[in-house]
Amino acid sequence: MSDPALFPPGLPVLTEMRLHTSGRAWLAELPALVEKLRTRWSLHFGAPYMGGSCSWVAPARLPDGTRAVFKVTWPHREAAGEAEGLRIWDGRGAVRLLDHAPEHQALLLERCEPGTELGAADGLGTERRLRLGAGVLRDLWSAPVPADTGLERVADVCAEWADLVEERMARLRPGYDPGLVAHGARLLRELPGTAAREVVVHGDFNPGNVLAAARGPWLAIDAKPMTGDPGYDPFPLLEQIDDPFATADPHRTVADRLALLADELGEDADRLAAWAAARRVEAALWSAEHGRADDGAGVMAEARILADAAGG
Incomplete structure (x- = not known):
């Protein structure tokens, strides 16, 4: 069973995706999908990040202690190429792709720390x-x-x-x-x-x-x-x-x-x-x-x- 703390009511992706039919259908499957991928990759999640309107994103820890970011995105055209772009860049100027579940539009990514946004610096x-x-x-x-x-x-x-x-x-x-x-x-x-x-x-x-x-x-x-x-x-x-x-x-x-x-x-x-x-x-x-x-x-x-x- 998915942890309810991973889906707080104020999470922006939950609010935004409820505005259209395909988003609501995706949200209905989201907790089970997150749980499925957590099991597949043996992840431990922290509280989800509050940014983003079409992805559920959370800090994660792999079994070997690697600190990562897990991201699962509502399937849409603009997001379809993210994994391929990250593979091409291979760490040049971008986070590294650690793993990918293309059938679920899910990514396991290098974590940026301290993670300060350039716009906030x-x-x-x-x-x-x-x-x-x-x-x-x-x-x-x-x-x-x-x-x-x-x-x-x-x-x-x-x-x-x-x-x-x-x-x-x-x-x-x-x-x-x-x-x-x-x-x-x-x-x-x-x-x-x-x-x-x-x-x-x-x-x-x-x-x-x-x-x-x-x-x-x-x-x-x-x-x-x-x-x-x-x-x-x-x-x-x-x-x-x-x-x-x-x-x-x-x-x-x-x-x-x-x-x-x-x-x-x-x-x-x-x-x-x-x-x-x-x-x-x-x-x-x-x-x-x-x-x-x-x-x-x-x-x-x-x-x-x-x-x-x-x-x-």
């Missing part, structure tokens, strides 16, 4: 954290890309997003700048084909997914990997290390950060800005689709700043 300062994050990206991108990874391609995913942007704009008519929306959709289609190189991108490189680790000193977690243009990756780091749009001169702040990241990563600042603008437009139309048009209006204002930085 305020004492390091914004510039230092941007440089540290860029260093992790360099490590991730340094892994050779196998001939057949089975991972999705940035170009294919972004082409689908471009179609969704246009369809949502036409159907929802949220009042956003039509020229900027069209520009964002065009960038989503065109940018992947202009890349100078192909890497395995992290796919969700926000500073909450970069943790302090003894081996690291910073390692990435919670990847949604794809293959393609490295310029796709840096935007969440740029905008979430703190809020550049809330500064006295957001245009200057954004330009400075883009220049810093471009220099650290060996990428073109205008392309990084274009990717950021494209992803911001996509986020605005997602907000409109999900009944968050007010949030989307603010996101569109940010997209304009990013497009200006790219000269668009």
Whole structure:
């Protein structure tokens, strides 16, 4: 029988997954699944982590005393490639994959300790954290890309997003700048084909997914990997290390950060800005689709700043 303490009522994954039918079905099986995998791998669990909205994640200890992290995820498209990405990186800039139960979308992972999020390391300062994050990206991108990874391609995913942007704009008519929306959709289609190189991108490189680790000193977690243009990756780091749009001169702040990241990563600042603008437009139309048009209006204002930085 599963331990009820492992599924406290306030756990975010329990709240979020109850909002849709497939999530509720997955939750109904979750305690038995966790127990099954605990038995398979002879694990001892600590209290689950409180972050995350579609995964149950807890510290674990293996029979030999190894300190690990156990993660089981609601099956969905973005999570499908995480294990393969971790295998390709093999510890370069990311946690190591210790074991995998693909039939259950479950991972046994290296534990990051102390585990401080890069976004919460305020004492390091914004510039230092941007440089540290860029260093992790360099490590991730340094892994050779196998001939057949089975991972999705940035170009294919972004082409689908471009179609969704246009369809949502036409159907929802949220009042956003039509020229900027069209520009964002065009960038989503065109940018992947202009890349100078192909890497395995992290796919969700926000500073909450970069943790302090003894081996690291910073390692990435919670990847949604794809293959393609490295310029796709840096935007969440740029905008979430703190809020550049809330500064006295957001245009200057954004330009400075883009220049810093471009220099650290060996990428073109205008392309990084274009990717950021494209992803911001996509986020605005997602907000409109999900009944968050007010949030989307603010996101569109940010997209304009990013497009200006790219000269668009």
